[in-house]
Amino acid sequence: MDAASAAASSLKTVKALTISTTQKISNPTAFIPPWLSTKPNILTLYASNSSSRNSVLRLTRCSTKPDTNTGNETDQNSTIEPDSNSKTLKPTSPISDESLSSLSPLSSSASSSSSRGLVFGLGPANSWDSAEIGSPVVKRFLSDEEERWYMWYYGRSNGNPASDSIGLAVSRNGIHWERGGGAIGSSGEAGSVMSCSKDWWAFDTENIRPCEVVVMSSTKVRASSAVYWLYYTGYSSEKAEFSENSLEFSLKNPERFCIDDVNGETDGVEKISKSLPGLAISQDGRHWARIEGEHHSGALFDVGSEREWDNSFIAAPQVVFHGSGDLRMYYHSFDLENGEFGIGIARSRDGIKWVKMGKIMGGGGSGSFDQLGVMNARVVRNRKDGKYVMAYEGVAADGGRSIGLAVSSTGLKDWQRLQDEAAALMASVEDGWDNEGVGSPYLVQMDGDVDEWRLYYRGVGNGGRTGIGMAVSQGSDITSFRRWTGFHI
Template sequence: MAGGKEVFVVVVLCQLLDRFDSPRFANPVVQRYKDEDGENWRMWYHGRDLNFGNDVFSQPTGRIGLAESPDGVHWERVDGDEDLGAVLTPNKEEWWGFDTSHVGVGDVQGIKTDKIRGSGDRQGTVQFMYFFGGDQEEVDVGGIEMGGQKIPEGVAVKGLRMRIGLCLSFDGVHWTRLEGDHHSGAVFDVGQKGEWDHLFNAWPTVVQHSDNDFRMYYSSFDPQTSKYSIGLARSTDGIKWKKARGAAEGMVINGGGGDAFDARGCGRRHVVEDPETAGYLMFVEGVDMDGRHSIGLYKSSDGLKWERSSDKPVLQGSQEEGAWDAENVGCPWVVPMEDGSCRLYYSSSSRESGSHGIGMALSDGKDWTRFTRFDPIASA
C-alpha cells in the first residue's frame, strides 16, 4: 500500500472486494505521456464485480476504470467518482440508451478534429473514449455456433446487442457522453438484419489516418460463417461514422482456416503504425479450431486491405504449469518505445484459480513478431 491506495504490478492485478473490478477485469487500453516533468502512463480497462448481475452478457465488461503508473509496470488505481471506484458506468439517465446494461472500453486518445482540437498531449487535451455497451434487449441466439459449441434453442442473452458510443473528458477521470445520431445515443449502429454484424458492434479501435480520415476497426460475430470478424467504419471528424462499403459490407478480416491461430475468426485488436513502413500493424485476438485464444499479427499498406503475417500467433498461453495465463491470451494493446521495441499488454484468466489479470510481453528488439513475457519478480 502507498498513500492509502493499493499498488499493483503488471501481470496480475490484485482484487479488492469493494471494487468494480473484483473479481473480473480485462482489456487494457494503455497510453504513455511524456512532458517536462517526466513520464506518465495511464491504463483504462473494464471490470465486473460479483454483484453486477448474472443475467447480463457474460464478459468482464460492466464498468470502466483507470490506473496510473510512472513506468508502465507498477500501477495504482485511480478512484473514480462512479460506482465502486469506476470512471464510467452503465447509463442511468436514459432508459432507452444503448449502454444501460453494461459498458466496456475500446480506445482512449487525444483526437484532433475540425470540431474539437487538442495539442495531442494529455494536459489541456480533450480525450475521446470510444466505448461500447449493451442495452436491456434479450437477443435470441439459439442454434448459433460460437467457438465450436452450438447454443441450445431458446437461449436469449441480455446485453449482447452492443453498440459503440463516445464520451469526452479533460482529465481522463470524469467523462461526459456525447449523444450520437442513433436513437439510442450510439455513434455507430449494428448492421441490418442478415448482415454479418447485426448481432453486435463492439471493442472499437480508432486510427486517424489523416486530418479528415478516421478509421474505426470493430468486432462482431457472423452467425452465417460462425466466425468472429473485424469491420471498418469511416469518419471525417471522429464523431459521425459510416460503415465502409464494399464486397463484404464493411468486413475487413474474418480469420484464417485449418491450423491458423484465428481459424474461428478474430475480434479484439489494436492497430498501430508499422515502424518499418508507411503502413499499419494490427495485433488481433484469434480463436483457433480448438477454441484457444491467442494473439496474432496482420499487416496492411493502407489500413484497408489486410494480410495475415503468419498462421502462428506472436503470443499464446503460457507453457508453465499453473501459470495465470496458461489457457488463453487476448485483448492486445501495443506501446512503441524509443529504441524500436514495443510492449504488448494483454489480458488472461484462469478457470482453475478464477483469477483475472493483465500482463505484459516485450518484443525481441525491433522484431515485433517475437515476444517474451515480462516477469515483474525477476526484474525487481
C-alpha cells in the same frame, strides 16, 4: 455547409462533465500532447443549426456514483497535465492510502512460470474491480524529464455482478500500477471513472468496455486544452437472436470469464446481449461526458441489416487517426453466414458520424489458432515505416484464445497475417496465471533507448480468474513476444 458543420448537426447531447467558463479550441481534429496544453475551466459543445435542442450544450458535473449531487463544485485542475509553460509532467496531490490499494500484485516471484507477465491483478475484496478485469487501453506520455502512463480498463465487483465500470490506473513505467478502490475523487488519480448509463433507453445500460482513447480536439469542442475521446462498447438488455446453434464453443456477448455465470444463462448462442459503439469525452481522462450518436439509443451507429455480416452486434470499436478528416474505426462482430468472428472497418471525418466500409478480416485456415475468426483488433501506425500493425484475438476451433498480428500498408483491406499457425502470444503453461487464454491485446511502440514493442493483454486462468499482462518484442521484431519477467541490468 462544410463537413465539420454537417457533422456538428448530428451531435445531439452530452451528459456530465465539470465546467465553469468558456474557452475555445482552435485546431480541429488534431492531436495535442497533454503536457503542452493549458488547464481548461470549461467544456462547451456547439452544434451548427439554430434549433433549441442543438444550441449551445453546457456540460454539468460528471459523477461516477449514482444519485450523486452534481451541484457541488470542487477543484477543476485535478489532472496530471501541467500548464503550457511546464516541461515536466507533474502529479496531482498525493494519492491517499484510503482510495488506493497497493501496487499491482507483481512480486519478486514474477519471473516464475506461475506469474510471468502479470502486471495488474484483481482489486481488493471490496473494490469496484474485485471480480473481473480486462480490455486494457494503455497510453504513454513523455516529457523531457519524466514519463507517465495511463491505463483505462473495465472492472466488475463481487457486490455488483451484473454490470461493469471503466476505471483508470496510473504508472511511471507501465509496469507497476497504482489503482483506486472506488470512484475517483476530485484530487485522486486512479479509480472507477465511468459507469453504465442510467437512462432506460440507452444502449449501454448493462455493461461497458473501453476500447480506445484518442487525444484530439474538434471544432465542436471549444476548450483550451486537448480532449480525450473514449470509444467504448456498450451493452443493453436487448438480445440478439440466433436461429440455430452449430458452434462447438459458447458464444457470449459480453464475454465472461469468472467462475460464476452472473446472468444464470446456459451455454450456447441462442441469445446474447446486443452491443453498439459509444463515445465519451473528457478533459482530464477521469471525468467523462457521453456524446449521443445518430442511433436512437445514443450509439454511434447500429448493427447491419439482416443479410450483412455484422447484423448481430458491434463490439470493440478502436479508432486510429490517419490524417486530417480521416479517422478509421476497427470493430468486430459475429458473421452468422460464415460462422466466424470477423473484423470490419468504418471511416469518419469528425469521429462522430461513421460510414461502414465492410469486413476486412475473417478466420484463418483449418487448424490455425484463429480458425473460427478474429476479434478485439487493436491497430497502431508504426512510426518507423508508416505501416499499420494490428494485434488481434484469434479464436481456435475449440474456442481457445490467442493473440495474432497482421500488417497493412494502408490500414484498409490489405491485411497480411504475420503467423500462419502459431500465434504471437499463446496461453501459458499449465500452472501459469493465464493458462486458459489470452486476448484483448493493446500495442505500445516504445522509443528512445529501447527499441521494442509492448503488448498488454487480458489473461484468463485459475478457473476463470482474470488479470492484465504484458509481453515485449524481441527488439523491433514484432513477429513474436515474450512475457515480461522483470528488469534486466
